[in-house]
Amino acid sequence: MSRIIETASGPAFVGSLDDDADLVHAASIATRCPGYSRDEDDECYVEGASPTCFNCRGRRWTADGFSCLKGLLAP
Numbered sequence: 001m002s003r004i005i006e007t008a009s010g011p012a013f014v015g016s017l018d019d020d021a022d023l024v025h026a027a028s029i030a031t032r033c034p035g036y037s038r039d040e041d042d043e044c045y046v047e048g049a050s051p052t053c054f055n056c057r058g059r060r061w062t063a064d065g066f067s068c069l070k071g072l073l074a075p
Helices: 020-032
Strands: 004-007 010-013 059-061 066-068
16 A cells, blocks of 8 residues: 555655554655755654654645655655
8 A cells, every 4th residue: 555645735645653664664765855854853753863754854744644845755
């Protein structure tokens, strides 16, 4: 199942912090992302220095999951 879905406001990542596969998927996207920028520590959701969309400054939470302000998520 794809963790990226198309919503009315654009693509959204619908993974969970509680699912190891979702954490791996978000890290894979962030590692390849030229726009990745780590958010402030108090806004980070995953411990560690490795890139992950869950900790990116460009991620914004939505009702469906989160979207990318850099526009780099694609279904």
